[in-house]
Structure formats: structure tokens, C-alpha cells
Amino acid sequence: MIDLRSDTLTAPTTRMREAMAGAEVGDDVFGEDPTVRELEEEVAGLLGTEAAVYVPTGHMANQLGLFVASRSGEEVWAHENHHLIGDEQGAAAVLSRVLPRLYSGDPWPSDALLGSWIAGAREGNVHRAEPALLWLENTFSGQVVPLAEQDRATAFAHSHGMRTHLDGARLWNAATALGVGPARVAQGFDSVSVCFSKGLGAPVGSALAGDAETVLRARRGRKLLGGGMRQAGIVAAGALHALRHHRERLAEDHAHAEALAARIDGLPGIRASARTNMVLVSTPEGLGAAYAEAFARHGVRALGGGDRVRMVLRQEIGAEDVDAAARAIEKASADL
Numbered sequence: 541m542i543d544l545r546s547d548t549l550t551a552p553t554t555r556m557r558e559a560m561a562g563a564e565v566g567d568d569v570f571g572e573d574p575t576v577r578e579l580e581e582e583v584a585g586l587l588g589t590e591a592a593v594y595v596p597t598g599h600m601a602n603q604l605g606l607f608v609a610s611r612s613g614e615e616v617w618a619h620e621n622h623h624l625i626g627d628e629q630g631a632a633a634v635l636s637r638v639l640p641r642l643y644s645g646d647p648w649p650s651d652a653l654l655g656s657w658i659a660g661a662r663e664g665n666v667h668r669a670e671p672a673l674l675w676l677e678n679t680f681s682g683q684v685v686p687l688a689e690q691d692r693a694t695a696f697a698h699s700h701g702m703r704t705h706l707d708g709a710r711l712w713n714a715a716t717a718l719g720v721g722p723a724r725v726a727q728g729f730d731s732v733s734v735c736f737s738k739g740l741g742a743p744v745g746s747a748l749a750g751d752a753e754t755v756l757r758a759r760r761g762r763k764l765l766g767g768g769m770r771q772a773g774i775v776a777a778g779a780l781h782a783l784r785h786h787r788e789r790l791a792e793d794h795a796h797a798e799a800l801a802a803r804i805d806g807l808p809g810i811r812a813s814a815r816t817n818m819v820l821v822s823t824p825e826g827l828g829a830a831y832a833e834a835f836a837r838h839g840v841r842a843l844g845g846g847d848r849v850r851m852v853l854r855q856e857i858g859a860e861d862v863d864a865a866a867r868a869i870e871k872a873s874a875d876l
Contacts, residue, residue: 542865543841544851547793547817550741551856556781563777568594568769575773579780583747586783587732588723591755592747593762594776598623598709600767601733601746603631604758605705606673608750609730612637614672617657620644622677623707635765639669647680648689654696671700677707678714678725681850682815685714687724694728704728709735709746713816716790730754736779739793739817740786741855744775786855793817793853796862800851803866807873821849827876834876838868 543549552560566572576594583592595601602624606616616632618624620642624632632638641657643649661671674697678685694704706729708714715722726732731750736742748758762768794816801814804821809831811822823831825847832844842851853862 541836541839541841542857542861542868544819544853544857544865545841545843547739547852547854548737550737550739550854552741552743552778553855555785556741556778559781560774560777563773565771565773568772569763573769573771573773573776575780576769576776579776579783580747582780582783583734584749586722587726587734587749589726589732589749589755590752592749593755593759594745594747594769594772594779595762595767596745596769598707598733598735598738598746599628599631600762600765601735601748602628602705602707603635603765604748604761605707605731605733605750606632606636606638606675607761608754608757609703609705610636610638610672613639613669615639615641615661615669616673616675617641617643617649617671617702618675619647619649619677619680621647621681622675623709624675638672641669641671647683647685648676648693649674651692651696654693658696658700671702673697674702674704675707676704676729677709679710679717679816682710682713682818682820682852684717684816687718687720687727690725691728698728703730705730706732708732709738710816712787713739713790713794716787717794717816731758736782739790739854740779740782742775742779742782745779747779789855790817793855793857796853796857796859797851799859800853800862800866803862804869804873807870809876810869810873817853819851819853821851823847823849831872831876834872835869838872838875840865840868840872 797814805812828844
């Protein structure tokens with residue numbers, strides 16, 4: 541079975557396990573774990589920020605970015621399909637008690653939209669919640685958001701007193717695809733979350749980066765949410781190894797996604813396109829789950845729903861696996 545459900549399925553390599561086994565550790569709640577501190581300093585350096593804090597999950601990193609940027613009853617502006625909205629169990633409303641204001645279509649808000657929303661909020665209308673935070677993702681379902689669009693949106697938000705957050709769970713993929721350093725993708729944001737398991741293959745962890753004050757508040761928030769860790773250097777060593785040794789190979793995943801999409805695009809009922817390390821398959825309306833089930837019967841696991849199937853390339857999936865997956869999908873599509 542070739543499992544293409546997610547890049548979070550990547551397992552630690554032998555060298556990563558060795559790094560974890562030999563990690564120097566201390567009590568991270570006291571700020572005394574040297575491996576965690578090394579990881580946080582390296583993340584901040586790569587993203588061009590003053591500081592970073594290591595957290596157990598990307599969910600927590602995102603929620604801390606929201607927690608430190610808003611007050612109860614304020615608005616966060618985001619896309620209707622952002623991870624914050626559909627994949628974090630309503631935590632924005634439960635933990636930070638904010639009001640999401642959502643747009644659709646392109647994964648970045650238009651000038652007209654931003655202008656109309658800010659105008660409504662700044663007219664002294666006591667019925668409106670105050671806008672606090674503009675939220676973006678890069679990549680967005682594998683799609684790279686153009687840096688010019690990011691720059692425009694963050695500049696608008698800052699000019700109107702709003703803060704900005706980037707959900708950069710796959711920021712490393714965006715930087716690879718754009719041919720720029722991670723700091724350029726993070727530029728213009730007050731806080732940035734990054735993931736060490738998606739694509740990079742570490743078993744545990746994400747980070748939130750920003751200025752020193754933001755990260756200090758996030759560190760306190762991490763403890764509040766139950767995310768204080770003790771000898772966390774064991775898992776941080778895996779993340780540090782991934783950061784140093786697995787970023788350079790992300791281009792291979794992108795190439796494999798392109799190859800798989802090219803092989804299956806145009807099969808009966810299928811249109812396929814590659815977005816960084818993802819292959820998105822459009823199916824007849826409502827048949828996404830049925831196609832995913834058919835793929836699985838022929839040896840390829842994928843996520844399907846609505847009129848789409850998603851497949852994600854990762855470290856263990858090589859060119860031979862791509863060829864085998866394409867042949868399996870050819871057989872599956874013929875059965876539908």
C-alpha cells in the first residue's frame with residue numbers, strides 16, 4: 541500500500557533517531573533544555589525574527605499566535621478554508637473568544653474586500669467587533685501565495701492598526717517553490733507558525749516565531765494551555781535534525797507531485813494538478829470519497845471528499861512509488 545494521505549506520515553530516519561537518542565536535555569519550563577533553546581534560536585534565525593518558542597503541535601502554535609494578538613470579542617480575518625477555521629475544533633472561539641470574519645475565493649484578500657471591511661469597522665459603529673488580526677497561510681492547500689500579495693495584505697493590516705499572523709505549517713515548501721529563504725516568506729508578519737513534521741519528517745513539534753515580547757507572551761500561553769514540557773530536547777533534536785538536513789530535499793517531493801499529476805491528469809473522470817508537494821484530483825461532483833476508496837482498493841491511500849481527492853508526497857515516496865501509484869490509479873479510474 542502506498543500511503544499518500546499526508547506528509548505527516550513521514551517517519552524519523554535512522555540519523556534522526558540517533559540525534560534524538562543522544563540529545564542533551566534539561567527542564568524546558570525553566571528554560572534549561574539546551575537542545576530546545578538551540579532549536580528555537582535556529583528557527584528565529586531562519587525566519588528573521590527575534591525569538592521563537594517550541595510547542596508540541598501546529599494547532600497550539602496557531603492558537604498562541606491568535607491568543608497573543610487579540611482580545612475577547614475582537615475579529616480575526618481569515619479565509620473560510622484556513623486551518624484555523626475548519627481543522628482546529630473551533631478553538632479560536634473557545635480559547636481566545638474571537639469572531640472570525642471570513643472571505644472566500646483566492647487565498648489572499650482583495651484590496652476591495654479589505655477596504656470595505658476596515659471602513660465598516662472604523663465608522664464608529666458600536667455594533668461591529670474591532671478587527672485585531674489578519675491571518676494568512678503559505679502554502680494554502682499546497683498553493684504558494686505570491687509574496688507580492690502577502691506584502692500588500694500585511695501592509696494594509698499594519699496601516700490600520702491590525703496585527704498579522706502567518707500559518708506557515710508548510711512555509712518550508714513555499715520557500716523552496718519560490719526559491720527564496722524562509723525569512724522572505726515570513727516577512728511582514730508579527731507572528732509565524734512553522735511545522736517540523738509536515739514535509740520535514742520530525743515526529744513531534746512546531747514553533748511560533750516573532751518579536752521577543754510576542755514570544756514571551758506565547759511562552760506563558762503555552763504553559764496556560766498545558767504545553768509546558770520538561771526534557772523536551774529528545775523530541776526537539778528530531779526537529780532540529782529535520783530543519784538542518786531535510787529542507788533541501790523538499791524539491792524532490794515537488795517534482796514527484798508534478799510527475800504523478802502529469803501521469804493521471806485526463807484519466808476517466810479525473811483532472812489532476814500539482815501544488816508544491818500535493819496532487820489535487822478533481823472528480824465528478826460528490827464522488828471524491830468514491831474515487832479515494834477506489835484508489836485504496838488498488839493500493840493507494842488518499843483523502844477524498846466532495847469532488848476532490850488529495851494526495852501528498854513525502855520523504856519515503858520515491859520515483860518507483862510514484863510510478864506504481866500512477867499505474868494503480870489508472871486501474872482504479874477504469875473501474876469507476
